[in-house]
Every structure is written in C-alpha cells, then in structure tokens.
Amino acid sequence: MSELRHDPVQRRWVIVAVERARRPTDFKKENNVGNNPTVCPFCDGNEDKTPPEITAIRPAYTSPNSSGWSIRVIPNKFPALSVEGDSGRKGLGIFDMMNGIGAHEVIIETPDHNMHMADMPIEHLFEVCKIYRERIKDLHKDTRLRYVLIFKNHGETAGASLAHPHTQLIATPITPRTISTELDSARDHYMAKERCLFCDIMNQELALGERIVLTTERFVVMEPYASRFPFETWILPRVHSHDYAQSSDELIFAFAEVLRETLHRLKVALDDPPFNFVLHTSPNAVTRPGKENYWKTLPHDWHWHLEIIPRLTKVAGFEWGTGFYINPTPPEVAAEYLRSLEQ
C-alpha cells in the first residue's frame, strides 16, 4: 500500500508509493507501445490484459470481461491508492501520514483505439458522461473517501501512458489542495455576499463577452480571466448546481454536447493538442463528528465545472519555484479565436 505524507511547509499531501519503489534505472524512457492495437490492453479482444471490470456498457448476450463492450470501467493495474484498509491517520513527530486508501479506476471510453473524444457520436459520449456520474455516486457511498477526481490525460506530453481513449478516476481520503482552495474561496465569497462565486464570475463574463467561447441553453464555455495556460478553457452549467453526480440525464446530455463542441474547437485550433481535463465537482460531503455544519452551505456556495488545459507550454523552474504561471496567450485572444471557429 502507498502512503499519504503531509508536508507541513507546503501544507499539501503527497502520495508516496513505498512498495512499488522505482530505482534510478527504472526511469529510463520506455518505448511507447500504446499505439500498437495488438498489445494495447484497452482494445477490444484484450480484456484478459486488464484487471476484471468494475462495470461496463455491453449487450446482455456478452459476459463480463469478454469482447463486445462499448465502455469498460476497470481498476488501474498500477493503482496510486488502494481500496482496502482504514485511513490509519497518525502523527510521526512533526509529520502526519495516513495509509494510501482510495480508488484508482480507468474508464475505457470506447473499443476504438483511435477515436478522439471530440469525434465521438454524441449518444456514445453521453454514455461516457453518465458513467462519470455513476462512478462518483457509487464511490461517495464510501465515507472514507472525501473526493472523487475525474480527469483525462490526452497525448503523451499530457501524461497519457496509453494512447487508447480513456479517462481516469482517483478517489482520495483527503480533499485535494487545489479543490479545497477553491472550496474555501467559494465559501468565503458566499459568507460575505450570499452569492455563488462561480455564478458571479459567469454572469460578469457573460455581460462582458470578451472571454466567452460559446454558450448553449445549459452551459457557458469561457477562458478564465487569470488563465494559467494558453487556451485554458472552463465549462460551467448556467443554472447553479454544486454536484455533477446529481445532474439529470438531460443536463448530462447537454454537457456531452458542449464538451464535444469545445474539444472539437480546441482540436481544430491547436491541431489535436495534448490536453488534460479535470472535473471539479462536489466533495463527498460526509459530516464528521463535531463538524455537523461544515458542509451546510456547500449546495449554495459551490458550482461544479470542467477545466480543460491544452498542454502547449512546459511548466519550468519559475513556475515550480513560485507557483506563478506565465501565460503567453491572453484569454481574450484565445476566446476570440475559439469563437471564430463557430460552424
């Protein structure tokens, strides 16, 4: 089992894989086998190369872990965190640590090795987006888990070790720092103004227009004011909503449509760039002893959204050293360009 170690200086947790320790020679560049469908473990027919599936969309006449599926969810073969055990939270002198409990799953989006999410039939992407909802709901039943992070790495420089289209899910016993900073800002704003910070930002951006990429009946796509990266793009539901997992089928379908359109524009504009996306949804709002009111304002102060980051620049020394980002493309310029791609 891995360990979660707390850094009291940076106030963040690090997952340290104590068992699968890599030695210096293990970091030599491996040949990328991800583009060869005969060895790709995510391709149809290679089900025996993955751990047994957690769930799948497949016709009733097929049996689990056989060919013929359209979406498969499997445990990660090399999980960063594992499901068994308790948190084992304890102090070690001035440090804190806990067991690396959690879940690490892979959502294989399609049997088609070369299908880009931007080109998926809408009904299929709708199923993928519904699977995100089902997995979050299911894992929120486990009160040890505080956050379920859905994210996608597309392309080698975005961290995808396999080219086959897939999304990952990591459920952690700690709310990730990026999310908890956002949660704190949203709560502070709500406490001061009794309004949702994200609704306020979105309404101001809609009034201004210069950073809006597109709007649909249910969603707003925009480049954030302080974009960290060129073409950083957020998708937010127009009607205030704190929890992706509580979305109706209708909203999820509208989300699939706007996601596909947004990814398509980024693909056209930037020639199929490597990218990451991360779903920022509600934490698992389990009440803890003595903190009964902790999540009370969450449904009012938090607003779920998807952040998409094309990987066009490399994060280097200055960024690591300061936490500042240098963005060479103003979000207004990126938004204007993406708007111009309207069909």
Ligand SMILES: [Zn+2]
């Ligand atoms: Zn494949």
Ligand SMILES: [Zn+2]
């Ligand atoms: Zn809101």
